[in-house]
Amino acid sequence: MLDIQTVGLSPDYVPYLDGWALQRSVHTDVVAGTRPDTLLLLEHEPVYTAGARTARHERPTDGTPVVDVDRGGKITWHGPGQLVGYPIVRLREPVDVVAHVRRIEHLLIDVLRRFDVEGYRVEGRSGVWVRRPLGEDKVAAIGVRVQRGVTMHGFALNCANSLAGFRGIIPCGITDAGVTTLSEVAGAEIAPRDVVETVSRVFADDFAAVPA
Numbered sequence: 001m002l003d004i005q006t007v008g009l010s011p012d013y014v015p016y017l018d019g020w021a022l023q024r025s026v027h028t029d030v031v032a033g034t035r036p037d038t039l040l041l042l043e044h045e046p047v048y049t050a051g052a053r054t055a056r057h058e059r060p061t062d063g064t065p066v067v068d069v070d071r072g073g074k075i076t077w078h079g080p081g082q083l084v085g086y087p088i089v090r091l092r093e094p095v096d097v098v099a100h101v102r103r104i105e106h107l108l109i110d111v112l113r114r115f116d117v118e119g120y121r122v123e124g125r126s127g128v129w130v131r132r133p134l135g136e137d138k139v140a141a142i143g144v145r146v147q148r149g150v151t152m153h154g155f156a157l158n159c160a161n162s163l164a165g166f167r168g169i170i171p172c173g174i175t176d177a178g179v180t181t182l183s184e185v186a187g188a189e190i191a192p193r194d195v196v197e198t199v200s201r202v203f204a205d206d207f208a209a210v211p212a
Contacts, residue, residue: 009042024152044082051072083159104154119140127140141156160190
């Protein structure tokens with residue numbers, strides 16, 4: 001069973017630190033066995049977050065604040081128009097973090113397919129990518145942490161957000177590819193609110209069929 005909670009969509013954006021505190025609370029309960037596996041879905045207020053591997057030159061150079069977090073990956077941006085998902089789930093032993101990331105990628109590719117967008121994986125790079133006229137762009141980023149066998153953090157699917165927030169950083173440490181949105185690729189406005197039901201259904205069906 002996967003308990004799916006939508007905890008804040010436009011205009012009720014969730015401040016990042018509030019969302020992080022909620023993650024930690026849910027994580028504690030899942031570890032203790034008092035709550036089922038949970039997926040939190042939301043939109044954040046604008047924020048930069050940086051994983052432990054973020055290099056100094058990848059950060060904003062204009063003094064913009066950055067929240068350092070305990071997930072994998074490097075620096076990224078969250079904000080309005082982007083659907084963020086935090087699957088807080090217990091992994092089977094032996095714990096395989098890479099398999100968890102691949103599973104999220106597979107599910108997001110399925111979500112994109114339902115909007116007639118072809119997403120794919122790129123070897124050696126996490127996230128979901130799409131082919132664009134000038135190459136390939138990332139449409140969904142993934143960064144996770146596993147503690148006591150239970151995951152935290154998750155994915156950010158660019159739906160209808162501005163891409164301006166990515167211009168002042170080196171997103172995910174990648175310099176030879178771009179960033180795009182579902183709306184840009186589909187040629188139509190597709191907001192997080194338009195995607196959340198599909199994401200919920202795809203994740204719920206998968207977790208019901210295959211245990212984490």
